[in-house]
Amino acid sequence: MTDTTNNDYVAKPTPMIIQILRGIALLRESPVGLLGGSIVAFFFLLAILAPIVAPYDPNLPILPFALPGTEGPNGEYFLLGTDHLGRDILSRVVWGGQRVLFYATLATISAYIVGIIMGLLAGYYRGWVDELISFVANVILSFPVMVLYVLIITQIGASGANIVFAVVFASSPGIMRIVRGLTLDLRTRDYVAAAQTRGESGLWIMLVEILPNARGPLIVDACLRMGYTTITIGALGFLGLGLPPPDPDWGGMITQTRSFAGAGFAHMTLVPALAVSLLVLGFNLLADGLREVSIRD
């Protein structure tokens, strides 16, 4: 014990990035989870590298109704074909993916911040705080989700920020319930009692003693929710309530081109449909793998 690099033992939360890396390392044990993780990583990589990967401007009309694998007038190559307006589908899917992932991540993280705060308060303080928060959550959760989205978006208008707001509004009650349940369980642990008996504040206990121990189930749930938010953003686009055109989003691409599917141009609509399914599958498999791994340890 002569040379310890860490001279201060004060509790420090492990950096998030290290935790994520550790989680990925754990995934070695679950082939299904690893597959899911790879799919998700692939889409994130695609989103980040969109300017490099996408061959053309996603909104540039080049050659309408080109089938996959055909060439354009100036030697363009359409790996996945073009849509009815002549825009390259590969470019649109890649850029659309970036948009979907950006808003899904932003919305999920925001919803988590709200849900965690509410859940910790309700679960730790119980009593009327809990009943009030739970009642509000009950009211929101009593709406079928899509009905709620339609009502909110038609009221406040379709835009990226509004979609994020709607997702936070609709899904933070569910997160709050999970966090509340975990908190109710964790608050009975002796280490929480120990913190109380040494006079720690409620804030410290919630954030330092309870929250870090709830991370396992929350990470699993966050993966599932990322998938679900992806579905939702797509659904809003499909219903014409999504991100405003002409920038591509997957749901919008499906709805704009599906009338041409019967005329032999199914690729226009199938490509974004498969893309959204694959990404969601990735999130779901990843969540399943993480759950399996976290139960085992």
Next chain:
Amino acid sequence: MGILLLKRLGMMLLVMLVVAFLLFLANEGDPYSIARGVLGPYAQQEQLTIWLQEHGYDKPILVRFLEWLGRVVTGDLGVSVQYKRPVAEIFWSRLGNTGILAAATFAIMVPMALILGVLAGMKEGSFLDRFISVLSIGTTSVPEYASAVLLSVIFVYSLDLLPGSSAMSNGFDIMQLILPTMVLVLYGFGYIARMTRASMAEVMTTHYIRTAILKGIPYKRVIVKHALRNALIAPFTVIMLQLNWLLSGVVVTEYAFGYKGFGALLLDAALRKDIFVIEACGLAAVFVAVLSQTIGDIGYTLLNPRIRFN
């Protein structure tokens, strides 16, 4: 037990009341926008004011809310701006159509999900378990709008087996019901199946199942009598909650296939600010959702002797 029931019903009423007020506030909170919606964008300020007075919109909002609530409870849902007809005339038949779709979906989805879930959960980690788990994760990953497109391409455009639209303009046609049902079942069954599997798998590791096996009763009876009774309590609640989810799903599915149901009506009304239709649909959706939640809660209590006799 009786108190619990009363409490649940009371809670349900309270939630409904709050939801009704929120819906009312969102739609009729600003009377001028209603008047403008009815009279058109070019109406003069005076015209609007006169219209508002004629229709009683000058009263305080709480009074208007209570009056509106009274009308809704007695079945008067107002007049649709878009169709210029009483909302009740359109609303109930649309709700009925959705009921048919929901019933068909549940009739297929629930037994399938329960059977697959129980089979998977009986032997955790077996090949069958892994297969069913991956299958249910896979199908749950395909959103309704994606599977609608995929299934249309296969069954309508390639195989030419089914009609691509479910508008039912020439009366009820069961063939037109198949695709929407398929879409909803595909997306929905996985969740119930996985919940059932988890519940069953958990029950199979309990000590009382060990007791039952070590008591020397036949395996079949262990499953049917000891395991299922406990394992199906949790899925029951999940199934009831799925009604809520189904109402979400029908919005997208009905839109995708042009099915004339309540979800399509709501979407249409919301886009066109047809306030009385929105209010009727919103209330109906929440009513169904809250009712199913309440039934789920009460059912959970009834199925669970630990709570029932306390």
Next chain:
Amino acid sequence: MNNSENTGQEPILDIEGLCISYFTRAGEIPAVVDFNLTLKPGESIGIVGESGCGKSTVAMAIMQYMGSNGGIVGGSIKFKGRDMNEMSQEELRQLRGSDIAMIYQEPMAALNPSMTIGEQLMEVPLYHETNCTREEAFRRSAEMLEKVKLPDASRVMNAYPHQISGGQQQRVVIAMALLSNPSLLLLDEPTTALDVTVEAGIVKLIKEISEEFGTSMIYISHNMGLILETCDRVCVMYSGQAVEIGTVNEVFDIMRHPYTRGLFNSIPLPTADKNASPLIPIRGQLPLPHQRPQGCYFGPRCDHFKSGQCDVMAGIPWDTVDDQSGHAVRCARWQEIDWAHYNPEIPPQDEVEPGEVVLSVNDLQKYYEVKSSGLWAMLTGKKSRWVKANETLTFNARKRETVAIVGESGCGKSTFAKVLMGLEQATGGDISYGNVDIANLPVQKRSPQQIGSLQMVFQNPNDTLNPSHTVGGQIGRVLRKFGVAKNAQEVKQKVDELLDMVKLPRDFAHRRPRQLSGGQKQRIGIARAFAGNPPLVIADEPVSALDVSVQAAVTGLLMDIQREHDTTLLFISHDLSVVRYLSDRVVVMYLGQIMEQGTVEEVYAPPYHPYTEALLSAVPIADTSIDKKEIVLEGNIPSPLNPPKGCPFSTRCPRYLGEKCDSAMPKAQDAGNGHMIACHIPMEQLREVEPVIVVKPKKEVA
């Protein structure tokens, strides 16, 4: 080993060379290695050992129920001459529950929550006997419930498991096992989950069963005292191996394996005294299955380990000590060890003189409202029921003194700790500590010094430390919070000092709780409690979740630190043996009230409160030289929600006087020197009661 030819009787069960492994992703983990056992008809044999020694695995192997990842990898289990490993599933099914039956550790978990008890009992005859009608099955089940002394059998038949108490549930499980009149009964820690007075009733029932039915029994337990009360022979297991087997008297009195000896050295007995003859813990800890040493598994922890003899590749074979009785031992050096002078000479320590009063509790009351103060209650204004968790507690604790608060579940001992720590506020009365009344001083309003001067050691080692933070971080936080250390340098220095104090390596500061064993975690918990150098520490069952050998070490450590720092220790426990061993004064509680208090010598000898008397009688004692009076209490501990009107003990009291006991709580009588007994029975009569525990003059053996 096999002495069946001596009696000429065919053994019921004959286990030879049994090896059981679990298969995990880390590979094959041997749980039980080379296990042998022969059980004759009517015989009962105990298997003892600490957690993880494989004793329950053996029971499950006999049942051929190993779970999905376990398997028998060698040896044979012959039941009435037939190898069970070879049997088909159907053959096993017919055997299970009829010829071999089992009683489980947690009766609540063992019974199906959504089937009535009647249904569950009736299954046994219905599926094991041809032509058994439902009526007959019902009749026989109800009869059996009466046989296991369940009052109101017909009501129980229609009840669900959660509607009856834990003790009653265990009686139901026993009835279920007996319904088919099995020839072999496996009992896997059948009383571990129960309160000690309830346990006594179950143990008595088990003894009666073995006499009445002549069933052969395998009794698995970690509690030596229980084995002594119920068994003819004992098999001691350590780390997956049986290390000693013999008759109860042999193993208890002339044990020939250092582990067995070590085990007995670490059990507190009523004859032990913390000053004169302190417990001797076994050093080190149980090896993990994949880290077992070569040769003797106990080698690294054994004082008599000899290289070349104890660490041979082939492992240590059985050696017969007494061919006649079957006493055998798995030790290479048992003949070389000087058993008569086994224990090292430990100089007795001086008795500590208690100092001035540090803590004074006066008429403390704590009532709980059952309903939460939720919106619903606020809206309806409905008054809710009250639980009287603590009722007029009065006692003192002096400097350097250990005061034990003893009682079974629901006696209010943990509530008292919460009030003391400021997590709850008293309903009435006061607690004077450091000249301040802290009964109504919530922890948020206490100064860091006040908080630091009154700390607690918690019960559950797996819960006491936050799994997300390092050990050093957690102790450091306490030091900063109490103002003991200000900067990083000071914190580090103090953390190191505290780790030294609890005899753990300093680099444990960087570890996380999951990298520590249970005993190590409790040591950290102790270090944390002593961080502010408090004059008073409360320990809430600090060792009850630990294995005996670890228990002794942690208890010893706690006492050493206490002695060094002149700390007053409030020791909350249900274990009368540990209390007897380490405390100076004892407060006996029942349903929120103090029944008796006094010095250890006073409380453990007549005059007794009838509850103390029953409690003493109920505690199993692992000493063959002790005679105990048998007092088995009827019924259950009443719910604190609905306590008896008069004396709380009136419903179960064997010395119940009648109406007087039902109507009023008795005043505490002074038996002299502050020895208080709260009972209606006149002191003269209480004085005439004979002692419960009597030490027989020990025969000189071997």
